[in-house]
Amino acid sequence: MSRQVSLFGMQIDALRMDEVVAQLLTWVAARERCRYVVTPNVQHAVLFQEHAGLRQAYADAALIVPDGAPLMLVARWLGRPLPERVPGSDLVPALFAAAQVRQGLKVYLMGAATGVGQRAAENIQRVWPRVEVVGVCSPPLGFEQDEAYNQALVRQINDAQPDVLLVGLGAPKQELWVQHHSAGLRVPVVLCVGAAIDFLAGHKRRAPVWLRRIGLEWLFRLASEPRRLWRRYARDACRFPLLVWREWRATRRPKALTPAPRSS
Ligand code: UDP
Numbered sequence: 001m002s003r004q005v006s007l008f009g010m011q012i013d014a015l016r017m018d019e020v021v022a023q024l025l026t027w028v029a030a031r032e033r034c035r036y037v038v039t040p041n042v043q044h045a046v047l048f049q050e051h052a053g054l055r056q057a058y059a060d061a062a063l064i065v066p067d068g069a070p071l072m073l074v075a076r077w078l079g080r081p082l083p084e085r086v087p088g089s090d091l092v093p094a095l096f097a098a099a100q101v102r103q104g105l106k107v108y109l110m111g112a113a114t115g116v117g118q119r120a121a122e123n124i125q126r127v128w129p130r131v132e133v134v135g136v137c138s139p140p141l142g143f144e145q146d147e148a149y150n151q152a153l154v155r156q157i158n159d160a161q162p163d164v165l166l167v168g169l170g171a172p173k174q175e176l177w178v179q180h181h182s183a184g185l186r187v188p189v190v191l192c193v194g195a196a197i198d199f200l201a202g203h204k205r206r207a208p209v210w211l212r213r214i215g216l217e218w219l220f221r222l223a224s225e226p227r228r229l230w231r232r233y234a235r236d237a238c239r240f241p242l243l244v245w246r247e248w249r250a251t252r253r254p255k256a257l258t259p260a261p262r263s264s
Pocket residue numbers: 111112113138139140141142168169170171173193194195196197198
């Protein structure tokens with residue numbers, strides 16, 4: 001069990017990227033049950049406070065690894081440092097690269113706009129030939145309400161027998177969907193990855209490495225898709241400072257309760 005850092009109510013696993021990749025490959029090899037990974041950022045931290053479903057999805061997650069640079073900064077400032085960012089969009093290529101030199105990997109891509117998953121599959125197959133994309137699905141808008149559609153989708157995913165399912169539906173939709181269907185999924189590892197399928201397809205451009213290093217990936221994304229993202233970023237920018245202040249104030253009070261450990 002890794003050390004966990006408590007932040008805004010989320011219990012974040014203090015693991016480096018290579019440790020997470022090693023853990024995922026172990027779970028793939030064991031094929032015991034469906035385990036899923038969530039990658040919190042500022043948006044998640046804000047939603048987590050008001051969304052009981054997202055809190056449940058976090059409680060049932062096998063790994064919670066930090067995506068957002070602001071979370072890293074706050075964790076360090078509060079004296080609970082996390083070793084390194086593990087964003088979904090970096091975790092996926094790191095996992096594929098490790099699988100490429102080891103046992104190979106069967107992957108299913110769920111999410112992103114029509115045609116994007118297929119382009120991502122072509123790129124994956126070109127860059128990591130031992131990573132086989134065994135299925136692609138871009139569910140239509142509102143699909144999550146359609147129980148018959150979801151049952152068929154889970155069946156389709158299970159029939160493809162992937163080792164890893166990438167779910168890119170944005171938060172909190174992807175976490176809620178995975179939590180709701182994890183019992184029916186016969187996939188050892190599910191990763192909730194936001195826009196990672198878009199990045200793999202080259203449909204969206206990732207921020208340059210130097211911007212990611214200085215923690216400004218969010219600014220690049222906002223500048224790339226202002227019409228879609230400004231509302232989300234504005235809401236988060238208003239609420240996040242309050243969360244940080246509350247968290248800082250709580251650290252000055254003696255601890256009354258320790259959170260229950262998560263299952264892994
Ligand atoms: N998306 C989807 N179905 C939906 C809602 C979103 O496939 O019902 C996709 C969307 O096309 C995009 C991804 O989910 O590829 C979410 O990207 P976002 O930028 O929200 O993720 P982030 O990386 O910011 O968490």
